[in-house]
Amino acid sequence: MSCLPDSIQRVLVTGGAGFIGGAVVRRLLRCSAVEVFNLDKLGYASDLSSIQAEVEQLGGMAAGRHHVLQVDLVDQQATAEAVRRADPDLVLHLAAESHVDRSINAPGAFLDSNIIGTFSLLQACRGHWDALSAVRREVFRFQHISTDEVFGSLGASGYFSEATPYDPRSPYSASKAASDHLVKAWHHTFGLPVVTTNCSNNYGPWQFPEKLIPVVILSALALKPIPLYGDGLNVRDWLHVEDHVDALLLVAGQGKTGASYCVGGGGEGGGCDERTxxxxxxxxxxxxxxxxxxxxxxxxxxxxxxxxxxxxxRYAIDSSLIRKELGWSPSLGFENGLRQTVHWYLDHPDWCQQMLGRS
Structure with a gap:
């Protein structure tokens, strides 16, 4: 069973060597017959080993369908050439610098990647879309994957939703907010068919060990101090990466052009996976x-x-729109998902050591 409409034959995934992007690429190879073009600058947090393992497991099902394009989106000429080569029906734009601490210490890289990179990609995709046949123009979609952090911070109650005003608080979230606005502007000004998703904190296998959950697991296993910021009472809404992939591909196939969808592990409309x-x-x-x-x-x-x-x-997402309109809901509760994730890190010590060497 395909995870995308049959009309989509070629998919460009930016950031496909990252944590969420890699999960998307693996799913596309596993559950569809599309050609996948994986555009990634292959920076410090990039890793293709999970995809290589998937390709080996799938064998003939994936043979020749995964194409790596090593491109930095800041390079407009290289980006345009990559889009021409991919000739996509669908673009899933996940490439981004995403670690808040790094954005505080070196914000320039976040402006370059998240703002200028998104601009370069939008321009290349706009030219590509303009040149498509009428039939393919109807199929084409640019899907922008963003974060709930663009909405700022919540108090003790309430949830982020598609109607929440933007209020970013860090260089990272400000750069992602800017990219969201660029995508929406290219839709309203140039007609580019876009859709946006804003997700809560992701976790799961293959996550680079600079984010909270892998940091805690690997620090504990090494019997090193486990860092906890401040009083430890900051609240996050947790979403397993495979549930997020479900949502992304559902939006790609059925979401309304020009719309935004908030994707969280809990919130109003179905349970709650908030934790301090x-x-x-x-x-x-x-x-x-x-x-x-x-x-x-x-x-x-x-x-x-x-x-x-x-x-x-505090972050917490009201996912009721995507639940009601598209029928999505997370399938993995936080307790089970966290236990599976801990087991995964225990079972992959060599990968963990390799990634720790890059931190």
Missing amino acids: NREVVESICAILDQIRPQAEPYSHLISRVNDRPGHDR
């Missing part, structure tokens, strides 16, 4: 106590560190 950072850290420690016990509980390694500047207090 302390709760997440303590849950990981409890899982490790069960499956790889030490003389002392892993929680004794938790160490408070100075809070991140401008640290948003």
